[in-house]
Amino acid sequence: MPHHKRADLLAAATAFCESFAQKKPPDEILSHFSTAASPDGNDVVVAYEHGLPELAPFLGREFRGRDGVREYFEVVASCLSYDGMRFADYVVDAAENRVAIRGTARFTWTATGESWDEVFAYALKFDDQRKVVRYEVWADSGAAYLASKGELKELRGERA
DSSP: OHHHHHHHHHHHHHHHHHHHHHTTHHHHHTTTTTOOOOTOOOOOOOOEEOTTTTTTTTBSSOEEHHHHHHHHHHHHHHHHEEEEEEEEEEEETTTTTTEEEEEEEEEETTTEEEEEEEEEEEEEOOOOOOOOOEEEEEEHHHEEEEHHOOOOOHHHOOOO
């Protein structure tokens, strides 16, 4: 693959991740996603966070199309806030238009105020215009679940 393709994918992935780290508005984050539809008329864009759907409302189901991706981010924002988000270790697969990234942040379940430090991973698939068509997240769903129940501090032996 030409070097410029790898550099272009890295730049697109970095811009996407930095929009999160800088807490940009939802429309700016969505601007990194493809607006194209597949040849059969189905939506191409998918957001998917791995985990059991019973643990959090944003886990274990595909959010399809730009409206679905917007819904995913709205659901996440209704549950979580974050600080100190950083990204590193970008791995680019130019042949497959994919980029994998490791991120870190401090997350807080807003309803309970319980927080945890987390390392998470993104896998991004891009179209030929370097717009995201598939956004996958692997994160600490156990910590999120315990924080949502107000049980994370207790597990750690901390006072509420």
